[in-house]
Amino acid sequence: MNKRDFLKNSIIFFPAAGVVSALTCQAEGKELSASMTTGYDASQHWYGMGIDVDKCIGCNKCVEACKAENNVPTEPYFFRTWIERYTIHADGEVKVECISTKTPEQRLAQQNQPLDPSVVRSFFVPKLCNQCANPPCVQVCPVGATFQTKDGVVLVDEKRCIGCRYCIQACPYGARYLNPETKTADKCTFCYHRITKGQLPACVEVCPTGSRIFGDLKGQQDRLVRFQHSNEISVLKPDLNTEPKVRYARLDGEVR
Amino acid sequence: MKIPEQVKRLGVIVVLFLAVVITRFFLLPETWISAQPHQAAKVVREMAKPMSYAGMPACRQCHEEEYAIKLGGFHRTIGCENCHGPAAAHVANKDDKAVTPPKHREREFCLNCHGFVASRPNGFPQVDGTQHNKGKKCVTCHDPHDPRPDEAITDCGGCHGVIVRTKALSTHSQLECAECHQVSEQHMVEPRSALPTKPTRRDACARCHDSGSTDPAAAKARLDLSTHGRTFVCWECHNAHLPEGTK
Amino acid sequence: MSDASIPAALNEQLANQLSQVIGFIYPNEIETHWSILIVVYPYLTGIVAGAFILASLVKVFNVVEVQPIYRLALLAALSFMLIAGMPLQLHLGHPERAYEIFMTPQPTSAMAMFGFVYLWYLLGILLIEVWLEYREQLVLMAREAKGIMKPVYRALSLWSNDVSPEAVAWDHRVSKIVTIIGIPSAFLLHGYVGFIFGSIKANPWWGSVLMPIVFLMSAIVSGIAMVMLIYMVISMLRNEKIDMRCLDKVGLFLLVALIVDFALEGLEFIHRVYQNEESLKILSELISVKLFNSLVIMQVALGMLLPLLILALVRSRRLNDDMRRIMYFLAALLIQVGIFSMRWNVVIGGQLFSKSFRGLMAYKMELTGIESLWMALVLLALPFIILTVLNYLLPTRWLEERALAAH
Numbered sequence: 047m048n049k050r051d052f053l054k055n056s057i058i059f060f061p062a063a064g065v066v067s068a069l070t071c072q073a074e075g076k077e078l079s080a081s082m083t084t085g086y087d088a089s090q091h092w093y094g095m096g097i098d099v100d101k102c103i104g105c106n107k108c109v110e111a112c113k114a115e116n117n118v119p120t121e122p123y124f125f126r127t128w129i130e131r132y133t134i135h136a137d138g139e140v141k142v143e144c145i146s147t148k149t150p151e152q153r154l155a156q157q158n159q160p161l162d163p164s165v166v167r168s169f170f171v172p173k174l175c176n177q178c179a180n181p182p183c184v185q186v187c188p189v190g191a192t193f194q195t196k197d198g199v200v201l202v203d204e205k206r207c208i209g210c211r212y213c214i215q216a217c218p219y220g221a222r223y224l225n226p227e228t229k230t231a232d233k234c235t236f237c238y239h240r241i242t243k244g245q246l247p248a249c250v251e252v253c254p255t256g257s258r259i260f261g262d263l264k265g266q267q268d269r270l271v272r273f274q275h276s277n278e279i280s281v282l283k284p285d286l287n288t289e290p291k292v293r294y295a296r297l298d299g300e301v302r
Numbered sequence: 303m304k305i306p307e308q309v310k311r312l313g314v315i316v317v318l319f320l321a322v323v324i325t326r327f328f329l330l331p332e333t334w335i336s337a338q339p340h341q342a343a344k345v346v347r348e349m350a351k352p353m354s355y356a357g358m359p360a361c362r363q364c365h366e367e368e369y370a371i372k373l374g375g376f377h378r379t380i381g382c383e384n385c386h387g388p389a390a391a392h393v394a395n396k397d398d399k400a401v402t403p404p405k406h407r408e409r410e411f412c413l414n415c416h417g418f419v420a421s422r423p424n425g426f427p428q429v430d431g432t433q434h435n436k437g438k439k440c441v442t443c444h445d446p447h448d449p450r451p452d453e454a455i456t457d458c459g460g461c462h463g464v465i466v467r468t469k470a471l472s473t474h475s476q477l478e479c480a481e482c483h484q485v486s487e488q489h490m491v492e493p494r495s496a497l498p499t500k501p502t503r504r505d506a507c508a509r510c511h512d513s514g515s516t517d518p519a520a521a522k523a524r525l526d527l528s529t530h531g532r533t534f535v536c537w538e539c540h541n542a543h544l545p546e547g548t549k
Numbered sequence: 550m551s552d553a554s555i556p557a558a559l560n561e562q563l564a565n566q567l568s569q570v571i572g573f574i575y576p577n578e579i580e581t582h583w584s585i586l587i588v589v590y591p592y593l594t595g596i597v598a599g600a601f602i603l604a605s606l607v608k609v610f611n612v613v614e615v616q617p618i619y620r621l622a623l624l625a626a627l628s629f630m631l632i633a634g635m636p637l638q639l640h641l642g643h644p645e646r647a648y649e650i651f652m653t654p655q656p657t658s659a660m661a662m663f664g665f666v667y668l669w670y671l672l673g674i675l676l677i678e679v680w681l682e683y684r685e686q687l688v689l690m691a692r693e694a695k696g697i698m699k700p701v702y703r704a705l706s707l708w709s710n711d712v713s714p715e716a717v718a719w720d721h722r723v724s725k726i727v728t729i730i731g732i733p734s735a736f737l738l739h740g741y742v743g744f745i746f747g748s749i750k751a752n753p754w755w756g757s758v759l760m761p762i763v764f765l766m767s768a769i770v771s772g773i774a775m776v777m778l779i780y781m782v783i784s785m786l787r788n789e790k791i792d793m794r795c796l797d798k799v800g801l802f803l804l805v806a807l808i809v810d811f812a813l814e815g816l817e818f819i820h821r822v823y824q825n826e827e828s829l830k831i832l833s834e835l836i837s838v839k840l841f842n843s844l845v846i847m848q849v850a851l852g853m854l855l856p857l858l859i860l861a862l863v864r865s866r867r868l869n870d871d872m873r874r875i876m877y878f879l880a881a882l883l884i885q886v887g888i889f890s891m892r893w894n895v896v897i898g899g900q901l902f903s904k905s906f907r908g909l910m911a912y913k914m915e916l917t918g919i920e921s922l923w924m925a926l927v928l929l930a931l932p933f934i935i936l937t938v939l940n941y942l943l944p945t946r947w948l949e950e951r952a953l954a955a956h
Contacts, residue, residue, distance in 0.1 A: 154417065240355075252381050297434060306719050
């Protein structure tokens with residue numbers, strides 16, 4: 047072959063070699079999965095949570111359990127899950143407060159209030175990371191430190207997060223915070239280390255009334271699947287199309 | 303063609319840039335240029351984290367008696383660790399006193415859930431902590447694993463606090479709950495198995511409020527129910543527990 | 550209970566902020582995540598884009614009146630560009646991992662892609678533009694320099710040696726092409742900053758289609774005004790006569806840009822009010838309670854309306870040179886205040902209301918520390934220091950003065 051052909055072919059060689067090498071690298075990366083090390087196959091599961099609003103008594107045990115299980119700072123500024131209290135008055139005024147930022151003593155002091163007849167509805171709403179199927183936080187992470195696992199849980203790699211806080215700004219639900227110790231973004235993980243071993247998330251484990259329902263949306267006889275099928279389900283901020291996997295039953299329209 | 307000198311000078315920069323790009327895309331190891339292997343490693347790390355809560359089934363291994371008692375009572379759905387705190391360390395090392403789960407005896411502990419808060423759902427048992435058996439420990443009368451008290455429950459307000467307190471402020475304050483709701487004994491024993499009845503027809507209110515009625519208590523609130531409110535049932539407009547509405 | 554606990558200083562700061570909450574906020578919203586540093590960053594990149602657009606007027610649109618400050622505009626753009634990345638680096642939780650944005654960028658992230666836009670603009674446009682403009686001068690300075698400056702200038706000229714008229718003409722031809730590519734690049738640079746905010750659907754104060762365009766227009770305004778200010782200050786410091794023909798032309802462009810910027814921001818406001826979406830209630834409260842001074846007074850009244858009035862007056866009345874200089878200076882200064890306020894209102898303002906639409910928070914700017922007022926002032930001063938150094942290294946009128954001296 048002449049010089050021209052040789053040059054042409056060799057020029058093609060480099061990108062081709064690159065493509066092949068990149069593909070093999072990728073393939074190797076995929077094999078480095080959890081199923082190799084623990085026998086747990088994430089692709090068989092798709093986790094979600096159900097919340098029965100009518101059952102929550104606002105005892106705040108779920109918040110305490112979460113902080114204990116996941117080493118979340120105990121001060122009232124960082125929450126992976128929290129409880130909101132709604133009080134709706136006859137004139138349409140809606141008062142909302144977060145009871146989880148209060149101490150047990152403060153919450154006790156708020157008990158036994160004289161009944162206000164102008165209150166027409168009052169209830170507690172548990173909130174947590176919605177583990178969205180279409181997560182805006184994952185979309186904006188500049189380095190891919192936050193990602194969605196194959197079983198539907200959004201995790202944050204604290205070893206790679208650069209602490210730019212873009213994900214915290216992008217979350218419409220206020221579910222994320224910056225961990226003051228690691229200086230990385232942090233949030234509810236559905237207690238990933240528990241659910242992958244067949245246990246329940248800590249908040250579900252301690253909920254006394256069964257207001258929190260955890261399950262596998264790919265399951266057949268699953269508590270969450272039944273919950274979704276037998277109740278009218280709504281999600282938070284559906285217009286933002288984040289496809290939350292935390293589904294609420296009997297959620298009042300005033301809940302944001 | 304004579305290549306301008308500037309092109310040769312800038313060309314060096316361009317070559318350097320290309321070298322960087324080629325290095326980045328073809329020569330660097332995957333862990334340097336892709337987030338995927340790191341994400342996979344993170345999943346493994348996350349799964350390996352230790353657990354603080356052992357889960358209810360674990361407690362049953364050694365505490366069968368308490369578990370069985372609890373299974374028969376009103377606290378059957380509550381996880382042991384809700385009240386006793388995280389117990390994984392205790393399960394791992396049963397003899398270590400430092401990690402033995404605590405037993406809370408102070409009133410404030412039970413009042414956390416059972417103190418009256420209007421936002422709590424209808425049907426949830428609540429007491430006024432400042433009045434109910436003041437000063438005494440809750441466990442004096444209530445076994446935490448089977449909290450049904452020895453005395454029979456007669457007060458609707460224990461579980462229906464908001465309704466009773468609302469009614470107390472209303473023109474229906476003198477009406478007993480039983481006037482409109484038939485409550486069986488079974489409801490006091492196992493509430494959800496025998497729900498109280500609720501009125502289904504306008505007759506329930508017509509008894510006192512129809513213009514033909516003679517009940518003295520409703521003297522000021524009578525109207526001709528054959529024409530009032532079409533065929534809708536009364537409580538579609540009137541809150542039976544606060545008929546005069548809010549101010 | 551968890552063992553984890555937070556440092557006392559942070560605890561105090563957050564307790565302080567908690568006490569200033571009005572209404573209801575999600576508990577994690579108590580922390581203001583993007584601080585004064587993130588206000589400084591779009592302000593600096595905006596000036597880069599604006600200064601470059603001003604320079605491009607000369608090169609591409611042949612506005613010869615602005616020629617006297619062409620090089621100054623380029624150097625100003627470069628000075629601000631070199632510092633613009635610093636506030637970002639400083640505010641990161643892990644600045645030592647910042648390189649990961651270039652190593653493992655996520656293509657869906659506007660922030661990651663911006664890193665490459667920034668690099669492209671700095672390396673592919675600005676530096677090449679400056680080099681082409683100064684190459685002839687650098688070669689000549691290298692020949693005449695003594696001591697350590699000789700190798701410095703040799704290096705800066707990339708060891709170039711050809712200063713024949715053909716070579717210089719080549720420089721100018723290619724420079725024009727680079728500028729033509731540079732204009733949309735500058736649009737991309739600062740439009741991207743606007744897009745980083747505008748693409749966040751979670752925040753209705755930020756999430757808007759107009760955000761990139763408003764950011765860009767205000768950037769052009771601030772950049773032109775900044776170059777104008779720098780020109781006037783430098784001339785004053787050197788005791789030199791200001792070219793009034795140049796200043797008047799720049800003033801005209803500033804007025805036009807300001808009118809467009811005002812129209813766009815006005816449009817965004819009207820559009821928001823007219824659409825009357827759910828967020829309008831809390832946003833109105835945000836403006837009246839938290840942002841009244843910084844938005845209504847500083848951004849709109851002082852930063853836009855007053856400069857508009859001043860510049861319109863200058864054009865409509867026959868004023869003497871001294872009067873016009875004072876008014877241009879005043880207008881340009883007010884514009885800086887206004888555009889900086891605009892960045893503050895967008896960045897900080899967007900974090901002062903809850904995404905529940907039910908409450909307002911506060912931002913307490915630290916005075917010392919990394920994300921502090923002190924650091925912001927340092928970062929704002931640094932470009933001017935760099936510009937001074939650049940002006941010394943690459944004097945803007947060296948060739949002209951050399952030609953004059955030869956006669």
